[in-house]
Amino acid sequence: MDILTILFYLVTSVIIISSMSLIIVNNTVHAALLLVLIFFNSAILWLMLKAEFLSIVLVLVYVGAVLVLFLFVIMLLDLPIKEKVNQKLYLLFSLIISLIMFIELYMVIFYHDFSQVAEISHSSEFNNTYEIGLLLFTKHLFSFEITALILLVAIIAAIAINMTNKQRALKQDPARQIEETKQSRLRIIKDKDL
Amino acid sequence: MITMSHYLVFSALLFCISVAGIFINRRNILLLLMSIELMLLSVNTNFIIFSHYSNDMTGQVFVFFILAVAAAESAIGLAIIVSLFRIRNSLEINLINKLKG
Numbered sequence: 298m299d300i301l302t303i304l305f306y307l308v309t310s311v312i313i314i315s316s317m318s319l320i321i322v323n324n325t326v327h328a329a330l331l332l333v334l335i336f337f338n339s340a341i342l343w344l345m346l347k348a349e350f351l352s353i354v355l356v357l358v359y360v361g362a363v364l365v366l367f368l369f370v371i372m373l374l375d376l377p378i379k380e381k382v383n384q385k386l387y388l389l390f391s392l393i394i395s396l397i398m399f400i401e402l403y404m405v406i407f408y409h410d411f412s413q414v415a416e417i418s419h420s421s422e423f424n425n426t427y428e429i430g431l432l433l434f435t436k437h438l439f440s441f442e443i444t445a446l447i448l449l450v451a452i453i454a455a456i457a458i459n460m461t462n463k464q465r466a467l468k469q470d471p472a473r474q475i476e477e478t479k480q481s482r483l484r485i486i487k488d489k490d491l
Numbered sequence: 492m493i494t495m496s497h498y499l500v501f502s503a504l505l506f507c508i509s510v511a512g513i514f515i516n517r518r519n520i521l522l523l524l525m526s527i528e529l530m531l532l533s534v535n536t537n538f539i540i541f542s543h544y545s546n547d548m549t550g551q552v553f554v555f556f557i558l559a560v561a562a563a564e565s566a567i568g569l570a571i572i573v574s575l576f577r578i579r580n581s582l583e584i585n586l587i588n589k590l591k592g
């Protein structure tokens with residue numbers, strides 16, 4: 298067994314075990330931290346598949362931004378940790394459905410026999426980030442611009458959903474600002490001691 | 492020797508586990524959102540596997556777009572969860588029935 302095989306089995310077993318514990322864990326903070334572990338190990342897996350740029354993006358965007366956002370919301374909401382409710386029926390149902398799905402996917406994968414597909418080795422000058430950038434700014438430029446628009450929509454939506462209680466929110470009132478004069482704001486006090 | 496099938500089976504297993512997570516979860520909508528993130532991760536892994544083995548960079552560009560859209564989706568989802576918690580004071584999924592006709 299070479300080192301890459303050992304690394305593959307190590308990384309995938311960590312991901313599978315921690316995702317299994319993520320779906321049954323009670324504490325939401327533990328779940329978010331398990332998700333951090335899963336994303337880090339997936340970044341290693343993507344590195345093994347020679348997607349260097351995307352594995353760094355996964356760590357930066359997901360672990361650095363999205364999961365911090367998750368943890369921030371969990372801390373903000375102050376959720377009570379509840380005891381497990383009786384959910385044997387759901388457990389049985391979900392096991393049956395996911396087992397059926399996995400068997401179907403397994404059959405598809407082994408029907409096509411992907412194990413014969415040869416791995417392509419690039420030369421040392423091959424630059425993953427350069428190739429992605431080249432495609433992104435030539436062939437997929439329109440999709441790239443649309444992605445920027447989607448992010449803008451997400452910013453506006455996330456703010457607009459939580460904009461309640463407009464009286465308490467601090468904001469400027471230009472009409473009042475114009476109406477203010479020097480007399481209404483400034484008062485000169487003579488200090489007797491000086 | 493790790494072949495393409497190894498990676499594909501791993502990705503399928505991760506997807507099935509996260510689907511099971513959505514079914515099991517009846518307490519917390521935050522865990523449901525995390526399961527959706529896990530599903531997106533396994534789909535992205537599938538894209539990268541096929542991109543690597545068929546020597547086509549377009550798959551990785553697609554993963555880039557999916558990452559951006561998933562970040563936007565989770566931001567809006569968390570905003571909805573915060574405002575929902577403000578109204579209902581709980582995140583239990585079986586209590587979210589305000590839209591019931």
